[in-house]
Amino acid sequence: MxxxxxxxxxxxxxxxxxxxxxxxxxxxxxxxxxxxxxxxxxxxxxxxxxxxxxxxxxxxxxxxxxxxxVGLPPHAVTQLGVGRTFQNIRLFPTMTGLENVLVGMHARLKGGIFRSILRTPGLRREEREAADRARELLRYCGLPREAEHTYAMNLSYGDQRRLEVARALGTEPxxxxxxxxxxxxxxxxxxxxxxxxxxxxxxxxxxxxxxxxxxxxxxxxxxxxxxxxxxxxxxxxxxxxxxxxxxxxxxxxxxxxxxxxxxxxxxx
Amino acid sequence: MTAESGTARRPMLAALPRFSQQINRVLTWVVVGLFVVWVVGNFINAPKQFVSVFLLGVTLGSIYALVALGYTLVYGIIELINFAHGDVFMWGSMIAVTVSAHWLGLDGSQGWYVTAPLIFVTLLACIAFCGTLNVAIERLAYRPLRNAPKLAPLITAIGMSFILQNAGALVYGFIEQPVPDIFPTKPLFRIGGIAYTQKSLLIVLITIPVLLALVYLVRSTRQGKAMRAVAQDMDASRMMGIDVDRTIAFTFALGGALAGAAGLLFVMYQTSTRYDLGFQLGLFAFTAAVLGGIGNLTGAAFGALLIGLIQAFNEGLSWHTPGSSWTQSVIFSILILVLVFRPQGLLGEAVSDRA
Amino acid sequence: MSGRTGALGDAWARLPKRVRALALPVTVLLLVVLYPNYYQDVFNALGGGVTGQLAPTVPTMVVMCVYVIMALGLNVVVGYAGLLDLGYVAFYAAGAYIAGWFATLQFAPHKVHFLSVGVLPVLPGLHVNVWLLLIVGAVFATILGIIIGLPTLRLRGDYLAIVTLGFGEIIPQAVNNGDDWFGHNVTNGPNGLTPIDSLGFGVTIHKTFSFLPSSYRLEINSADYYYWTGVALVLFTLFCCIRLRDSRLGRAWVAIREDEIAAAAMGVPLMRTKTWAYAIGAFFGGAAGCFYAIFKSSTFPQDFSLNISIAVLCMVILGGMGNVWGVCLGGAVLAYLNYQGLEAVGNNLNHYAGTNLNIPQYTFGIFGIIIVAMMLIRPQGLIPTARRKIELEAGVEGGSLYDAAA
Missing domain, CATH: 3.40.50.300 (P-loop containing nucleotide triphosphate hydrolases)
Incomplete structure (x- = not known):
């Protein structure tokens, strides 16, 4: 089909x-x-x-x-382009809204260990662009501006649900x-x-x-x-x-x- | 399951989980097979020596079993590796020395009608002391952390172990604590020139009824049912009217009591103890519990017997044995292999019934 | 920080923000770097004699550097990624034995010199450049970490702890029995490997830059040179740890620590990310071990007991899991207590209070008390990260993916 x-x-x-x-x-x-x-x-x-x-x-x-x-580990399935949210919200509670979405983007970013330590210009650009995209996603999903810097556990229930969607969109599904x-x-x-x-x-x-x-x-x-x-x-x-x-x-x-x-x- | 994939277009990877299960099964059998070959080889090599070493291993295994049960009981109920348990056992052996030799003045010269009841008194003292100690540890160090991240009580247990060990050194000093031969040492029979003494037999004979009583307690009594209920689901048990705190305390008391009994038997057998022997012996016993399938009482006893035998074989036999300077490595290798390839243990089924 | 008088305060306020932000770290760094120059003053200020023993000597400061590096390395594993490693000492041993093998007389009939500095050219045995060995030791430990990590890191938290503890016990015993591995004397067993070559810059460089000694050990104030090298290594470690914490990998570690299943569902490869944490922790453990072995010019199997692993863990917990500054503090304080402080306190007590205590014997009991007290009273450590504080107080916990999938 x-x-x-x-x-x-x-x-x-x-x-x-x-x-x-x-x-x-x-x-x-x-x-x-x-x-x-x-x-x-x-x-x-x-x-x-x-x-x-x-x-x-x-x-x-x-x-x-x-x-x-079948047989692929979850992260590999996500890399193929399947994003998901959870029934009982599973955000990273002590990461900010922005960080949650950035974790979602993990597979789409390249920053490796050595470039992270050296913080090369290329890496800095990548991180900056990722943060911009993450902010965009937060807004797209209807999260208030301050959600960016708020720990996920301190967001309202509705915002947590929205953040789950934003984070899943971060995986570029x-x-x-x-x-x-x-x-x-x-x-x-x-x-x-x-x-x-x-x-x-x-x-x-x-x-x-x-x-x-x-x-x-x-x-x-x-x-x-x-x-x-x-x-x-x-x-x-x-x-x-x-x-x-x-x-x-x-x-x-x-x-x-x-x-x-x-x-x-x-x-x- | 090494999940190292940049792009996921690899069919190899897709087959990996099932494949690795097969490998696990094959590896398990290969290891068990090699073990059997090694045991049989040693038997053929020196049959008489083998039998006497085997009997030694059974005695050693009995002591390990009592300690291993304490680990398995506690792990079964709150999923905590109680590192301090081995040191509770050490305290049991110290108390046994104090009470039997120093207070009651036993030195093996008295007749059995004097020794037996006084040893029984010592046993009660050890059980009472270690049971109380274990409950106190739970109350002070573990209970406040019951809802904390899982690693917090584990780290605390390590700290408790060091505290108990040093407290032992503070009270009893850093040197060996000797005790005279109180148990009868007359040889029952000799194989290959090595005597099998009455005390070796006594230790096995005391262990067996204790194990049976414990199994009965957990399987058939009301308290045992409460323990199993709490192990399955703490919240549900609470809602069904089970006093969860009390049940957990009871489990620690039981584990402590077993460690106390083990301490007594150990020191009567070895005729000396030391402030720092608990940690390592405890880890051996823990290995036994893991080997049998942690949380499984029969498994712990079986695993302990196996570990006792392996240690005795390794130290007493000569055909392809690494020798006593490698005992620790051999036993910890078993621990690692079991945890990596068969975490449910030899007797355990799939662990998923408790998530 | 700012001056008390108005004029000074104004002047301070007029300084650019960047300068003001740098003032504290630069001051601390200067105080640390210059310590050998004013150690004698500290000693005298404390009244010399028995109370003067409380002032950490320069060799103690070197040991403190070593432990701070190890604590920072373990912090990557325990603090960042939330994996409890009770066998960290294995990596320390790996680094130390690299120094022992490639910079001693152990393999004496053979004679190989490779860019060696501060060593007589006629000396038999393997003598590789000790600076190079610092890197080789760290890399060797990293490889060992990956080998240990690959099969074990999929285990759940408490099983991982006990497996690493097993490795931590096996490796010292293997080293101890290493004077007869199938008939070969590889590690020289309980007698250890000694003497190990000294750090130094070689004669050529020394001739051009006379302040760079050809061999530390030939200098009168050799400990000072080791100390400054140690401080440099600590700074390097700190730099790497901070950069990693704020990177994509650092975020993935926190995510795994908080909720493995969610992290995997967001595309974080669990095994690879955990292995990285393990490998990086091992790298610094190996470097510390190598440096320490070179400093003491020896390495023995007895140096690698479980106690060391627990001591380093204790440093991480005391300082505050995940917080590099807290871990530095924890590492420095406990290493000081372990190597000098407790003994000095005991001597003072015995001297002035007339007691007869041997406090250092109970070091690990005291560490045990610190661990239990910290976990019960202040689990977030002396200097917590905001994140960890919430986690520990609210009891955040994510299950293991492999539990659910079992």
Whole structure:
């Protein structure tokens, strides 16, 4: 399939005897926005971790941009162009906003050990340009100016979420993985974030894959939605198709009503 | 898993994790195989000597087992390598000298009906002292750091070890502390001219019931269940009404008590002790705990037996043995190899059940 | 800093900012460099005799330099990258034995001189230029660090600590038994290697610049020359440490220390970055060991006990993990106590209070107390970095990637 940036074929992960992810096929088209939904414990984050090299799948293969991903360590996957955020924010708490983004740029910078000690003109230029770009990213993601010099742990919750995105953008990704990016945001912030995701895709030519619980966000922006339950893919299609799918409604039954009833969404 | 890749377009790298798992397995078997060859070779080379050295190793292993269990208990519950444990053991041996020889005046000349009860009193004193000491260390040095970064209590434990060691020197001096032969030394039998004495047997005979009691305690009693619960998940245990602090203190008391008993047996066997023997013996015992699979009680006992045997073989046999000047290197090499290639130990399964 | 009177204060304020910023470091540096010139005054000011012993002698100052270099090196590993290394002494040994092998009579039947300075040309054995050896020793230690690091650095923190401790115990024993490695006398065993060639600039340079001695050891005030060389090495180490801290690599170390998984997800190669930390730490450890061996003109296996590793760790903790100035202070103070201070204090006590203590025997007990007290009361050290302070107080901790992936 020519237009696909990421392809996962029959990906499977077992922990001991437990099957966390069972032979899932999955694609993200170039420039697309795809959502991954499913009840808690459905294996979404496990799947994410396999795409980013944190876990090695028990079997199956993952191709990104023409490269085999399975078996690569996480940093190598990031170097290929997969940036990610974390469900439970994992910033570097005692680094400033700027430093966090600069760590994100690590793979894109070259400053080696000897040039760092000598601080050559070339290195100084590189560092200066990187800092400029990092500042730009902070502003792009809507962080206040003072976030640049504030320790990540002292930023507000919303700003921490935004900084995670800025840091992931610092890795210059082709594909951005967002793990529950609007968790803990109020409806207005979620709406803003939704439009921001669309803008990122359009302005930066990214493809986006997100795990999301807020159905308003999912249905509002995704071009395609994949539903996981108990480690299996139970449905895939446009948001409209998913909302009507019998198995999806069944999977969520007991925890909430249907997708139509607004902000709580399927899960809440 | 050497992850050295500038660009990630290398298929070699993709195969590496699975590949290195295979290598690990093969290497483990090769090392175990070589070990077996070495042991069998030595047996064929000098069978009589081998048997007597083997029995010596069992005695040594029994003492290591008691110390190793203390490491494994503490590691199992709060994931701390308690470096000070070996020095608690050293204090146990010192207390044993003080109580048995200096206070009770035992010197081996009394009959068994006098010696046995008085040794029992000494044992109780050692257990009480070391148990209390270990609990005090936990309370003062480790508990305040329970939520600190993981390396903080580890560094503190090293500091505690040095403090205990020097305190030992302060009280008992920098020289050997001798004790007369209190345990009966009559030879039970002779193999190849080397006697197997009653005291060697006694040490093994005392160790076995202690180990069984400990296993029963942890597996089957209420307190043992609380310990295992805390080891699995401290917060969840707290919510279920388990007094976590008390359970951890109890674990330290138990570990200290075992170290106290080991101290007594050690000094009765060797008939001398020193302020600085705890650190290294402690590390040997820790190696034993790692070898058996840290956190695993049976594993610790098994590992200790193995380490005792390896040390005895290395020092007592002659066919391709490095000799006693290399004992430390041999045992630490085992420690490094196990941690690098098989961190779950010989008996352990995958460690992932405790994250 | 500024003058008390108004006029002086004004004059001070009018100075350019750059000059004012440099005033303190330059003053400190001058005081340090000129120490041999006013040591006697300090000695006298303390009243000479027994109390005068409290003033660090110039040889003690050399040892302090050595330990400051080691502490700065270990600080890269422990303070920057958050990897606990309990076998740091192994690198120190590596550097020392490079000096021992290539600048003594050990391999006496052979006779190789390579740019050697201050050595009689007829002397048998290997004699390589000692300045070169400082570099070779450091590089050799670096290689050793990489060899030890590659298999072990993927282990989680406490396992890494114990594995490095294992190496730290194996290497001295191997050296101690090195008088018979398969029948070869490689390290001369417990008798050590001595005498090691002295630092110096050789006769040719000495003839042109008479203030550069041909061989330090031939000078009356030889310790002064070693001291100034030591200070130069400390400055070099400091310079490298500061530059590295503020570099791309330095950021990656902090990131790994705070959250390995996130760091890896941001494209930081864990193994390579950790290995760099280890290698750089080893480099300075090796240089310090080499320099110290040349200074004492000998090296023995007993010099490389676990105690040294712990002492250096203690210096890093006392000063403040990650803060180069704190680590310098910690290294200088503890090295002073270890080599002279405690003995001097003990002598003073015995002399004036009539006690009969042998305090130096308990040096490591005292270090133990310092470690425990610091961890409990002030884990961020005497001069903390703002970052570390928050980390230790708020209990930041990132799990190991390989735990999660196991």
């Amino acid at each position: 020519a237009g696909d940036l990421l392809t996962a074929r029959a990906v499977r992960k077992e922990f001991g005897g437990l099957v966390a992810c069972s032979d899932v096929d999955f694609t993200v088209p170039q420039g697309g926005i795809v959502s991954l939904i499913g009840p808690n414990g459905a294996g979404k984050t496990t799947f994410f971790n396999m795409l980013t090299g944190v876990y090695t799948p028990t079997s199956g293969e993952v191709t990104f941009d023409g490269h085999e991903v 082709k594909l951005l993985l967002l793990d529950e990016p609007t968790a803990g945001m109020n409806p207005q912030e979620s709406a803003e974030f939704t439009s921001f995701v669309g803008r990122m895709r359009d302005e930066r030519g990214l493809s986006i894959l997100m795990i999301e619980h807020d159905m308003k966000v999912v249905m509002g922006i995704s071009e395609r939605v994949t539903v996981l339950d108990h480690g299996e893919k139970i449905a895939e299609g446009t948001p409209g198709e998913i909302q009507k799918d019998e198995r999806v409604i069944e999977a969520y039954l007991g925890s909430a009503a249907t997708a139509d009833n607004g902000d709580g969404g399927l899960l809440e």
